[in-house]
Amino acid sequence: MITPATSYKDPSAQHRAMENGQQALELNNYNYTRYHSMDEISGWMEQVVKENPGLVSSEVYGETFEGKNITLLKIGLDSGSKKKAIWMDCGIHAREWIAPAFCQWFIKEILRTHKTDEKLNLMLHNLDIYVTPVLNIDGYVYSWSNESNRLWRKTRSCPAPHCECYGTDLNRNFYANWGMVGISRNCCSEIYCGPNVLSEKEAVAVTEFVGQRVGEILCFLTIHSYGQLILVPYGHPEITAPNYDELMQVGLAAAQAIKDVHGMNYIVGTSPDVLYPNSGSSRDWARLMGIPYSFTFELRDKGQHGFKLPEEQIQPACEEAYAGACSIINYVHDKAFNISTTMTTTTMETTTAPAPRNNAALWTTLLVSCLTATTLL
Amino acid sequence: MPVEELNPGHYPARRAAVVAQHHLNTQHGSPYRWLLLERVLSATLEAMAGMGMKYNVEFSVKDAVTDQSVGLCSSEVLFPASGGSEEQTPPHVQSSCENLLNSNTTEEEKALHLQLRGNSSLVSGDYIPDSFGFIAPEMKPFWHLAGVASSFVMLKESNESTLYNMAQVANVTQLESQNDTLMFRYHVLLHEMVSQEIIHWKLLVSWCPAEGVKVLSAEWQPKCQHCVVPLAKTTQTPPDTSPTPP
Ligand SMILES: [Zn+2]
Numbered sequence: 001m002i003t004p005a006t007s008y009k010d011p012s013a014q015h016r017a018m019e020n021g022q023q024a025l026e027l028n029n030y031n032y033t034r035y036h037s038m039d040e041i042s043g044w045m046e047q048v049v050k051e052n053p054g055l056v057s058s059e060v061y062g063e064t065f066e067g068k069n070i071t072l073l074k075i076g077l078d079s080g081s082k083k084k085a086i087w088m089d090c091g092i093h094a095r096e097w098i099a100p101a102f103c104q105w106f107i108k109e110i111l112r113t114h115k116t117d118e119k120l121n122l123m124l125h126n127l128d129i130y131v132t133p134v135l136n137i138d139g140y141v142y143s144w145s146n147e148s149n150r151l152w153r154k155t156r157s158c159p160a161p162h163c164e165c166y167g168t169d170l171n172r173n174f175y176a177n178w179g180m181v182g183i184s185r186n187c188c189s190e191i192y193c194g195p196n197v198l199s200e201k202e203a204v205a206v207t208e209f210v211g212q213r214v215g216e217i218l219c220f221l222t223i224h225s226y227g228q229l230i231l232v233p234y235g236h237p238e239i240t241a242p243n244y245d246e247l248m249q250v251g252l253a254a255a256q257a258i259k260d261v262h263g264m265n266y267i268v269g270t271s272p273d274v275l276y277p278n279s280g281s282s283r284d285w286a287r288l289m290g291i292p293y294s295f296t297f298e299l300r301d302k303g304q305h306g307f308k309l310p311e312e313q314i315q316p317a318c319e320e321a322y323a324g325a326c327s328i329i330n331y332v333h334d335k336a337f338n339i340s341t342t343m344t345t346t347t348m349e350t351t352t353a354p355a356p357r358n359n360a361a362l363w364t365t366l367l368v369s370c371l372t373a374t375t376l377l
Numbered sequence: 378m379p380v381e382e383l384n385p386g387h388y389p390a391r392r393a394a395v396v397a398q399h400h401l402n403t404q405h406g407s408p409y410r411w412l413l414l415e416r417v418l419s420a421t422l423e424a425m426a427g428m429g430m431k432y433n434v435e436f437s438v439k440d441a442v443t444d445q446s447v448g449l450c451s452s453e454v455l456f457p458a459s460g461g462s463e464e465q466t467p468p469h470v471q472s473s474c475e476n477l478l479n480s481n482t483t484e485e486e487k488a489l490h491l492q493l494r495g496n497s498s499l500v501s502g503d504y505i506p507d508s509f510g511f512i513a514p515e516m517k518p519f520w521h522l523a524g525v526a527s528s529f530v531m532l533k534e535s536n537e538s539t540l541y542n543m544a545q546v547a548n549v550t551q552l553e554s555q556n557d558t559l560m561f562r563y564h565v566l567l568h569e570m571v572s573q574e575i576i577h578w579k580l581l582v583s584w585c586p587a588e589g590v591k592v593l594s595a596e597w598q599p600k601c602q603h604c605v606v607p608l609a610k611t612t613q614t615p616p617d618t619s620p621t622p623p
Pocket residue numbers: 092093096224225
């Protein structure tokens with residue numbers, strides 16, 4: 001018998017409310033297969049730092065338009081020598097809730113496996129991983145405020161004098177061919193690039209933090225949804241990254257690693273090839289600054305649920321994306337630290353240190369894996 | 378004009394295939410059959426002098442209701458030349474599919490229809506899915522129906538610079554009806570990927586198992602009272618309301 005929908009309540013809602021009261025205190029009970037509010041994520045971050053001394057620290061590196069702290073977690077083991085780094089940010093677009101969920105999952109997996117996984121342990125001695133679980137905090141909080149704000153994308157900065165709409169598309173606001181293609185000058189547009197380059201404090205925060213560490217950061221990963229894509233620089237169709245071929249190979253290997261987990265297809269390419277041209281993205285800015293490996297992940301799905309990916313898909317979406325991210329980080333690490341290895345298509349946990357190979361064998365393997373991935377597209 | 382092979386992973390091929398997906402829904406959709414593009418297998422593009430751009434796409438299709446792959450389709454999608462006008466001109470689509478209708482949904486449709494006809498109260502619901510992606514199982518047929526009905530609008534609104542998906546049902550209300558044809562008023566939110574806009578439409582939808590889904594009227598809703606957003610292309614007039622012939 002069908003009755004009005006208003007009588008149906010999400011059976012998990014009550015459970016969610018109960019959890020929320022206690023999860024800030026107990027990391028063990030934190031539910032990574034649910035979406036979390038900013039307050040819960042902030043509490044979780046504090047707890048992660050508290051429970052993992054010597055491995056995780058936090059740093060406030062900027063402030064949002066509304067004055068909230070932008071905080072990252074730094075994960076790494078002390079090696080006594082100069083380290084390299086990996087950057088990851090999530091939640092640059094407010095409505096892409098799976099992205100912050102992934103950043104939390106990513107950290108959880110590292111914390112869970114770093115003691116037993118020798119390769120990961122080695123990488124944490126060589127690399128620091130900077131993770132910002134939510135970059136566009138104002139927008140994220142707004143998207144949680146009520147159902148009709150759920151699909152908010154931009155920041156929450158005040159409208160320009162001649163306009164009445166709030167917010168700028170943070171991923172059109174970076175200093176990378178700013179204002180040229182795939183943007184709007186209309187402040188009511190969802191792809192408004194802002195009144196000027198770096199008008200948004202959130203973009204400035206990333207620019208300053210990463211800009212001061214360009215020699216240190218090897219790889220820049222920025223996590224979005226949806227579409228199941230791995231995007232490589234550049235968003236401008238007339239500019240090609242000098243290492244485009246390598247970026248594609250690394251991206252295709254990551255897509256294969258993703259497919260190996262739950263069989264999902266991810267498409268790899270530049271934004272103008274596989275999605276649309278755009279300018280002012282953080283991915284392009286990072287590559288232009290000299291960070292050699294820069295990728296955008298567009299997580300599940302391909303449009304059926306879009307930004308409202310059901311919570312039951314958080315786990316599989318994060319599992320596969322973790323494999324993809326690890327594939328890239330493994331490659332970047334091994335190349336920087338002269339470890340000869342195949343391009344891994346497994347998760348860190350299952351990766352064992354491979355036997356040394358000569359370069360010819362390595363490149364043959366790379367080529368085969370890339371050809372395989374290409375035919376799958 | 379030469380025929381250009383397209384990379385099936387690149388956006389021109391996928392945009393054309395999504396248009397074909399919308400077309401398939403207008404032809405075959407129901408509360409128990411909501412077809413989605415699974416994967417583009419191959420695509421070609423041909424510039425047709427004076428007529429527009431003709432895509433031929435081969436792709437696999439899944440049914441969102443069962444989450445199963447349901448067959449292969451090949452479609453010809455023609456985006457008419459605009460002739461310099463700003464008016465949105467709907468694409469012309471012709472499709473042929475293998476196995477598509479092998480899944481028989483007649484029984485479920487009959488049962489739902491019977492149930493709705495016999496109900497003492499009319500169905501209504503808001504925010505399907507909710508913020509967490511949750512949909513009450515009983516409301517799923519009305520989500521699928523919204524997806525199918527939205528495809529009528531998304532087909533007509535599509536051009537080479539758009540990629541549409543339904544983002545959410547803001548509201549569905551069943552209306553009183555005097556005969557076997559059930560009537561629903563929908564407020565749907567569409568996501569246009571290229572502009573990233575969320576576009577609101579109010580639809581009047583009819584459904585009965587014998588005649589399928591029809592969109593009787595469709596009204597675009599402005600984003601806010603005073604602002605005008607330059608979308609890739611959005612018509613403010615209701616689309617042609619006549620149902621597409623089967
Ligand atoms: Zn995004």
